[in-house]
Amino acid sequence: MEDIKEAEIGKILKVAGPLVIAEKMSGAFMQELVKVGWDKSVGEIIKLDKDTAAIQCYEDTSGLTIGDPILRTKAALSVELGPGILTTIYDGIQRPLEVIYNGIKARNPAEAPYVPKGVEVPCLDRSKHWEYNPAKGVKIGDHVTGGQIYGIVHENSMFKEHRMMVPPHAKGTIVEMAPYGNYNIETPILTLEYEGIQTKYNMFQKWPVRKPRPCADKLAGNKPLLTGQRVLDALYPSVLGGTCCIPGAFGCGKTCISQALSKYSNSDGIIYVGCGERGNEMAEVLAEFPDLKIEVDGKLVGVMERTCLVANTSNMPVAAREASIYTGITLAEYFRDMGYNMSMMADSTSRWAEALREISGRLAEMPAEQGYPAYMPSRLAEFYERAGRVVCLGSPHREGSVSIVGAVSPPGGDFTDPVTTSTLNIVQVFWGLDKALAQRKHFPSVDWTRSYSKYKDQLASYFDDAFDGFNSRKEKFFYILQEEGVLNETVRLVGKDSLSEDQKIVLAIAQYIKDEFLQQNAFSDHDYTCPLWKTNGMMRIIAHMYDCCQKAVAESDKDSKMTLDIIKTALSEEFHEMTQMKFKIPKEALRESTLEYFDNLCNQIDTKFRNLKAKM
């Protein structure tokens, strides 16, 4: 540090866990990135008071002592945005973990699994060459502004177009443009001139993580985020650009749902942030994702090609949880700006709130409910506000979206905890997980009585256009499930015999809805995902069976009374078939034959009822 001016170096005054108090810091600014101690660990200034600064440290602070130097960087915590983000696994401050691992292994194999303090590696690979194509219609002499697409980089076989954009606040006249070729990300490929000053741009740009990337306009979502989970797609759908939260107690399946979404949802790209959860869960993701293939246009491609993982497990420094959330959302916004639909999963936001609580406690701030800082809800809100469907900056005209799915793990599954309640005030979709269901092995354990989606009306026309009668079936399911709750209460009080036939039908069909439709085993070959056409087919059969049963009972006369038992005996085969529908393999190639199967089953039910009626 000899070559640095003394004025730019502060001194450690106090170390308290992840918090470092430094003196001689006058001139530093809020949220400035600093290098702490001789190891140059990364930290961020979160409070300034006269010439002292409070720094939250993103790396382990053990070994730091009073008087150790603090080096200012005069820049905010930023991420590098460019080709190579997808398929990479980063830590909370965008350091590529694999590169670090390989680097250390080469030097000293014994140290390999540990990330040393203050390790400095570039976020994006500088040596790799990418195939670059100038965008059609953009030429020298054009006046361009932020967001203008001027080139395309072939990222990988799934994410084919990584669009090169003029950084948001830049503008000028194009004076130089690189031709087609293979370039590394540091090669200048565009030169703009504005008021006589020429600026060169290469394939990557930097952006401070705490600042939302600008867009031209915000729009309401109008297309569903299809998750491949029947209960979510049919009953509580979110939109592309929506905000969802999954609160659930320990072991209820939050991680399973977020992972299923990352694998099979209809997003163009996924940023999966493992924030403060157990290392094993992240290890599972790291082990599983690279081998996973999904079907796109009939071809199998690796899921990782559209995924970026940000790993920050519970044993990593707590302050970095916050950084990992911001890093994740900024990466998602960058791809959104290209005109893609991105999803960001954060598992779990409770761990981030806990990190805020820890730092706030160490700063001796006034605590609010349960010790969380008073600004915790607004921090959550700021984060979720970065979701949405937008008109991107610059030309050509394009729309993109960021959907956020945040897992929340309230202690003891108590949904009145401050993180859950504050999150619920913000998000539009609530997928509440129920402990009792999880204990009964009803997965996904989404509680159909408490969950909700506020995008129902926005999506109604989409679903009805895609599948005629979808919404009325959905309403029927809601009605049956709701009635079942009421009827179960009656049964508990006065017994099953008191029920009328139509009520018995409600109970019987509700059972099929719960066992066959709502349950979906994420680890099976037939139910790991469920495309909308299969979801609709299954709904159609169950709803049709319900209608036919109710009709038969309503139309029967007093002398020859139709009962559920009679129907069940006559249609035993069809009732059995309702338990087999979910075993249809959800492959696009089998779509036609599966739809035909549903048609036939529907006709078979009609025929059987006609015969039954004739017999009575």
Ligand SMILES: Nc1ncnc2c1ncn2[C@@H]1O[C@H](COP(=O)(O)OP(=O)(O)OP(=O)(O)O)[C@@H](O)[C@H]1O
């Ligand atoms: N959709 C599903 N299909 C089959 N099994 C499931 C499903 N969801 C959850 N499970 C089972 O529940 C277990 C716990 O799920 P998961 O790890 O997702 O819970 P969690 O809510 O993330 O828990 P924690 O709070 O401990 O992180 C899984 O290991 C799996 O056995």
Ligand SMILES: [Mg+2]
């Ligand atoms: Mg989990």
